[in-house]
Amino acid sequence: MRQLLELLGFIALVQGVMGLVHEFTDWRVGLVQSLGFLDGYEVYASGGLVVLALALFAAAEGRKRP
Template identity: 80%
Template structure:
């Protein structure tokens, strides 16, 4: 379970950072800008993904290995 939480946290962190890079550098990367209902809220969704990633890392750290 710990490994699953870490993988999900890593994916959320990568997508959150890529969404922020897309908004501020206008690179066409990441999945956040491709989701239609998030139109106009991409920055908020990206920040929420980064926060979710840190929460998942904290939850993984509190679990026992295995």
């Protein structure tokens, strides 16, 4: 379970950072930009993904190793 949380956190972190890079540099990277219902809210969605990633990493850290 710990590895799954870390993997999901890593994916969320990468997508969030790539979304922020896209918004501030106009590079065409990330998944957030391809979701049509997020038009105009890409920065907030990307920031939310970064916060979600930090929460997932904290949850993974809180899990005890077997």
